Amino acid sequence: MSKNRLSTCLGLVILALCNAAxxxxxxxxxxxxxxxxxxxxxxxxxxxxxxxxxxxxxxxxxxxxxxxxxxxxxxxxxxxxxxxxxxxxxxxxxxxxxLPFVSLGGGTGIDKVSRYTSQGASDASTEIRPGVATPDVLPNTYLGAFASWEVxxxxxxxxxxxxxxxxxxxxxxxxxxxxxxxxxxxxxxxxxxxxxxxxxxxxxxxxxxxxxxxxxxxxxxxxxxxxxxxxxxxxxxxxxxxxxxxxxxxxxxxxxxxxxxxxxxxxxxxxxxxxxxxxxxxxxxxxxxxxxxxxxxxxxxxxxxxxxxxxxxxxxxxxxxxxSLTISASLGLMAYSPWYLLNTPQSLMASLAGGLVGPWINRxxxxxxxxxxxxxxxxxxxxxxxxxxxxxxxxxxxxxxxxxxxxxxxxxxxxxxxxxxxxxxxxxxxxxxxxxxxxxxxxxxxxxxxxxxxxxxxxxxxxxxxxxxxxxxxxxx
Known part of the structure; x- marks a missing residue:
């Protein structure tokens, strides 16, 4: 989708929310x-x-x-x-x-993605390091801070x-x-x-x-x-x-x-x-x-x-x-092996997102x-x-x-x-x-x-x- 279409869609959504308000x-x-x-x-x-x-x-x-x-x-x-x-x-x-809600957390788990999906096909052709492809069963470990705030x-x-x-x-x-x-x-x-x-x-x-x-x-x-x-x-x-x-x-x-x-x-x-x-x-x-x-x-x-x-x-x-306007963010470390968590900046993960949500139909x-x-x-x-x-x-x-x-x-x-x-x-x-x-x-x-x-x-x-x-x-x- 082009930037113009995206801007148009966002504008229509905001206009609809304003009309509802x-x-x-x-x-x-x-x-x-x-x-x-x-x-x-x-x-x-x-x-x-x-x-x-x-x-x-x-x-x-x-x-x-x-x-x-x-x-x-x-x-x-x-x-x-x-x-x-x-x-x-x-x-x-x-x-x-x-006030903003900030939490610290971490976790670990495993994930098996089918090779007949876009993510599985992509993982099969990707090498983490020379000569080693992404494993079929992929562990995941993360540690970070997560924040959410309703403005x-x-x-x-x-x-x-x-x-x-x-x-x-x-x-x-x-x-x-x-x-x-x-x-x-x-x-x-x-x-x-x-x-x-x-x-x-x-x-x-x-x-x-x-x-x-x-x-x-x-x-x-x-x-x-x-x-x-x-x-x-x-x-x-x-x-x-x-x-x-x-x-x-x-x-x-x-x-x-x-x-x-x-x-x-x-x-x-x-x-x-x-x-x-x-x-x-x-x-x-x-x-x-x-x-x-x-x-x-x-x-x-x-x-x-x-x-x-x-x-x-x-x-x-x-x-x-x-x-209502909500903002969410996260910052931390994520890797498929705990030994790679400290390998920065490759293991760094971050996100920032904002959402504007309001009632429109059936209020x-x-x-x-x-x-x-x-x-x-x-x-x-x-x-x-x-x-x-x-x-x-x-x-x-x-x-x-x-x-x-x-x-x-x-x-x-x-x-x-x-x-x-x-x-x-x-x-x-x-x-x-x-x-x-x-x-x-x-x-x-x-x-x-x-x-x-x-x-x-x-x-x-x-x-x-x-x-x-x-x-x-x-x-x-």
Whole structure:
């Protein structure tokens, strides 16, 4: 083939590849909406409690020790850390893809070529040295370096590395979000455990009160002032309250073991000081401004990195439509006998080749990959916007919850005080025959329920502070 025909053929091939590359489907990326409301409850205070480190936010020494131990021993968190290591290794793998691959190797073998082929006929008439023809069975030994390189013309391989970097950063933020949730879960379980201790103490005191009241009812029955019905009703109330005691004790065991699991240890008693739970004063929390959530919340940053990865994935998928240029080369020694390997330059062998390859006909697979990458990019946009919206609503709900729980606790406390006074009054009235035994019984039942609800409300207050801290993005730093 003449040089002109070869040039013409190469030109036609390149033209065909260029035409194929130009017919890439046009897909528009969706742009994310990063706007958030200007404030929470019209407050412009930029002080944000979510930026406070957890070591400064939780001052209880027992709770501090639990969180610190969990951050080192929690199995799920340690599994996530290994996923981060895997993502980091993926970056190194992608980085090596756009660098030349060079390998060293050697080998040996034999080859028998038929004499009735062009190569066999040529070998029969060729002398390696005067008087000696090429053997029928020809050994072959080689030693050399071999290289291949895909020239990253369209930055497909570099963008693939950037995808790995974005996924790595997203995995770090995922770990941070897990830390935030872990800190929050331990704190809420800890306050729940303290509340259960106080409820158990309330039940035990109420059992003593009911037992004393039962003694009085029996005395009144002996004096024929009440019937056996009153005695049985009070006995039933004692049994009912005692059953509540065992239920609370089981809840304490379950809550302790939930904390032990999060801390990464086998069941044991959780150290705590529950005596001052009723006197805990919920700390003031500052919500800052909503735009700070974009920087504080790890799940929002994770969604942002995932979105960036999908945008780069679209570029990688689009580059598959363009021709790729590969270069291969080799340099070494080759001879039919190992003794001749060092006879240079006769034993030298070298090659250099380049290839331009691109899709032309039947591009369904790469078209589908490109469209899937576009769909995932749109999904990532919606997920990012949903994550921001969810974060804002979480904070708004918790701020409202804190305000309503504070008012609720005040009313519950007034109810407990009123019912406590009514308990003493009902006993006095009963002894003077001015009140029925059912009034005493119902008053005792009401004050028990009110005290239990008061402790429950205090626990909800403390958990609301923890949940607001988590919603603001605190706990991971």
């Amino acid at each position: 130009c017919s890439v489907p046009h897909l528009v990326q969706k742009t994310e909406n990063r706007k958030v409301p200007a404030s929470f409850n019209n407050s412009q205070d930029s002080t944000n409690s979510g930026r406070v480190p957890w070591k400064d936010y939780f001052t209880d020494p027992y709770l501090y020790a639990l969180i610190d131990t969990a951050l080192a021993n929690n199995q799920e968190l340690n599994i996530t850390k290994q996923e981060i290591e895997i993502a980091n290794n993926e970056i190194k793998s992608r980085q090596g893809a756009y 990253d013309i369209w930055h497909k391989l570099r963008n693939a590395r950037k995808v790995a970097v974005a996924n790595y950063l997203a995995s770090i933020e995922g770990k941070n979000f897990m830390v935030t949730n872990l800190v929050s879960e331990i704190a809420t379980s800890y306050y729940e455990l303290m509340a259960l201790d106080n409820q158990l103490e309330i039940i035990k005191r109420n059992i003593d009160i009911l037992t004393n009241a039962l003694t009085i009812i029996r005395q009144e029955k002996d004096a024929a002032r009440v019937t056996e019905l009153a005695v049985r009703r009070f006995e039933a109330e004692v049994f009912k309250t005692q059953s509540m005691q065992y239920d609370i004790q089981q809840q304490i065991i379950v809550t302790e073991n939930r904390i032990n699991f999060l801390v990464g240890r086998y069941p044991q008693r959780v150290q705590r000081n529950s005596q001052n739970f009723g006197t805990l004063i919920p700390a003031k929390i500052n919500s800052g401004i909503p735009s700070q959530l974009l920087a504080n919340r790890p799940d929002i940053r994770q969604a942002e990195y995932n979105l960036e990865a999908t945008k780069l994935d679209m570029r990688v998928a689009k580059a598959n439509f363009y021709p 369904n697979a790469i078209t589908a990959t490109y469209k899937n990458a576009s769909a995932r990019q749109i999904q990532a946009v919606y997920n990012y916007e949903r994550t921001i919206l969810n974060a804002y609503i979480e904070v708004a709900n918790q701020l409202s919850n804190i305000d309503n729980l504070e008012k609720n606790y005040t009313m519950k406390n007034n109810q407990v005080q009123a019912l406590t006074q009514s308990t003493n009054i009902s006993l006095k009235l009963f002894r003077s025959a001015r009140a029925d035994y059912m009034e005493v019984l119902l008053t005792q039942r009401d004050v028990l329920q009110a005290r239990m609800e008061l402790v429950e409300t205090r626990m909800q207050q403390m958990n609301a502070l923890v949940n607001t801290y988590r919603a603001l993005g605190g706990g991971w730093n």
